[in-house]
Amino acid sequence: xxxxxxxxxxRQKGFCYYPLxxxxxxxxxxxxxxxxxxxxxxxxxxxxxxxxGGCIFCDNRSFSPSRRLNLPKISDQIRExxxxxxxxxxxSKYIAYFQPSTNTYAPAGRLESLYREALAEPGIVGLAIGxxxxxxxxxxxxxxxxxxxxxxxxxxxxxxxxCNSSLDFLNRGHHFDAVTDAAVRAKSRGIRLGAHFILGIxxxxxxxxxxxxxxxASLGFHSIKLHNLYVVANTPLADLYATGKITLxxxxxxxxxxxxxxxxxxxxxxxxxxxxxxxxxxxxxxxxSAEKGRVKECIEEEFRRRGTFxxxxxxxxxx
Numbered sequence: 001x002x003x004x005x006x007x008x009x010x011r012q013k014g015f016c017y018y019p020l021x022x023x024x025x026x027x028x029x030x031x032x033x034x035x036x037x038x039x040x041x042x043x044x045x046x047x048x049x050x051x052x053g054g055c056i057f058c059d060n061r062s063f064s065p066s067r068r069l070n071l072p073k074i075s076d077q078i079r080e081x082x083x084x085x086x087x088x089x090x091x092s093k094y095i096a097y098f099q100p101s102t103n104t105y106a107p108a109g110r111l112e113s114l115y116r117e118a119l120a121e122p123g124i125v126g127l128a129i130g131x132x133x134x135x136x137x138x139x140x141x142x143x144x145x146x147x148x149x150x151x152x153x154x155x156x157x158x159x160x161x162x163c164n165s166s167l168d169f170l171n172r173g174h175h176f177d178a179v180t181d182a183a184v185r186a187k188s189r190g191i192r193l194g195a196h197f198i199l200g201i202x203x204x205x206x207x208x209x210x211x212x213x214x215x216x217a218s219l220g221f222h223s224i225k226l227h228n229l230y231v232v233a234n235t236p237l238a239d240l241y242a243t244g245k246i247t248l249x250x251x252x253x254x255x256x257x258x259x260x261x262x263x264x265x266x267x268x269x270x271x272x273x274x275x276x277x278x279x280x281x282x283x284x285x286x287x288x289s290a291e292k293g294r295v296k297e298c299i300e301e302e303f304r305r306r307g308t309f310x311x312x313x314x315x316x317x318x319x
Contacts, residue, residue: 008267008268008311009022009026010022010267011267011309015309016300016303016304016308016309016310017262017271017303017309017310018267018268018269018270018271018310019270019271020223020270020271020272020273023223023270027152028093028125028152030091030092030093031089031090031091031093032091032093032094032095032125033085033089033091033093033094033095034094034095034096034097034128035077035078035081035082035085035094035095035096035097035124036077036081036097036099036100037074037077037078037081037096037097037098037099037118038071038077038099038100038101039074039098039103039114040072040101041098041100041101041102041103041105041106042101042102042105043101043102043105043132043135044102044105044132044134044135044173045102045132045171045172045173050134050173050174051171051173053171053236054171055170055171055172056169056170056171056235056236056237056240057170057198057229057230057231057232057235057237058235059232059233059234059235059282074096074114074117074118074121075117075118075120075121078094078096078118078121078124079121081094082094082123092123093123093125094123094124094125095124095125095126095127095128095152095154096118096119096121096124096126096127096128097127097128097130098114098115098118098127098128098129098130099128099130100130102130102131102132102135103129103130103131104129104131104135104136104137104140104144104155105131105132105135107139108137108139108140108142108143111140111143112143112147115127115129115143115147119147119151125151125152126151126152126153126154127147127151127152127153127154128153128154128156128194129144129153129154129155129156130156130158130196131155131156131157131158132157132158132174132178133157133158133159133174133178133179133181133182133183134173134174134178134182136182136185136186138185141185141186141189141191142189144186144189144191145189145190145191148190148191148192152192153191153192154192154193154194154222154223155186155191155192155193155194156193156194156195156196156223156225157179157182157183157193157194157195157196158172158196159179159195159196159197159212159216160172160196160197160198160201161176161197161198161201161204161208161209161212162176162179162208162211162212162215162216163176163201163204163208163211163212164176165203166201166203166204166208169201169202169203170198170201171236176215179216179219180219183219183220183221184219187219187220192222192223193219193220193221193222193223194221194222194223194224194225194272195216195219195221195223195224195225196224196225196227197212197216197224197225197226197227197261198227198228198229198276199226199227199228199229199249199254199257199258199261200228200229200248200249200253200254200257201229202229202246202247202248206257206260209257209260209261210260210261210264212261213260213261213264213265214264217264217265217266217269217314221269222269222270223269223270223271223272224265224269224270224271224272225272225273226258226261226262226271226273226274226275226276227273227275227276228248228249228254228275228276228286228289229248229249230248230276230277230278230283230284230285230286230289231248231283231284231285231286232278232282232283232284233282233284238284241284241285248285248286249286250286250288251286251288251295251298254275254295255295255298255299255302256302258274258275258299258302259299259302259303259306259308262310262311263308263309263310263311263312263313263314264311264313264314265310265311265314266311266314267309267310267311267314268311269310269311271310274292274295274296274299275289275292275295275296275299276289277289277290277292
């Protein structure tokens with residue numbers, strides 16, 4: 001356990017991990033929501049630059065509200081998103097989240113134009129930029145670093161796992177060395193860095209999940225998102241599931257894996273997401289992933305049952 005002098009602020013407030021809502025409150029002084037933006041980017045794992053077909057789990061319509069809107073202008077997407085969310089959430093501050101596809105996959109000049117278009121919209125207080133670790137030119141990183149001096153910016157990398165055989169199974173088109181390279185290059189420029197992970201990849205053991213946590217805990221990520229592997233329609237993963245070639249992690253095992261993972265991660269890393277889901281019209285399995293609120297409750301219950309919290313094993317020789 002942490003010495004009393006090092007108990008993190010979120011722990012003093014009764015949390016068992018560092019939630020995004022608290023981080024935003026501390027950083028901006030009020031609640032902040034993310035509004036999804038589709039800038040029309042492609043992906044090098046789709047267009048043939050790296051591969052074709054993309055990741056086996058990927059249908060951007062299921063991941064991103066903006067991909068389902070079919071609004072070409074970024075400004076229109078942001079205004080629609082803010083209008084929709086303002087009816088539900090009490091906030092006037094938003095992060096423009098470049099979410100679907102690979103949002104650094106263009107010349108730096110085009111990237112700057114699109115990012116600044118989003119920042120010019122009223123209510124936008126920063127950017128979140130989702131991308132692949134193997135799609136980051138030095139010019140793109142330099143641009144993001146410059147924007148980070150002007151406003152809040154987070155670069156989110158699709159890490160998924162440190163297990164190269166799992167990355168091959170997912171048809172990611174890169175191995176873990178691309179993640180470490182991207183993290184080192186981004187952090188050297190002072191860029192705030194997020195990471196997405198998938199827990200429950202078929203064939204991965206608990207030890208391999210913990211290895212991913214160990215290898216990435218020291219890379220300097222500012223925030224992380226955890227997702228269970230779920231199946232959406234019209235994907236290669238859906239075909240594998242339909243033919244019985246894979247099984248998915250059950251809820252109890254996923255909950256245990258999340259707690260294991262977060263116990264290893266540093267206590268100052270913000271936890272943006274604990275589980276993934278998709279709209280019901282896309283989701284095939286597991287059905288429990290549609291109950292994100294209940295999954296979150298079960299994760300918190302497991303922390304309390306163990307008497308642990310995020311970071312309790314960070315740096316431990318046991319790992």
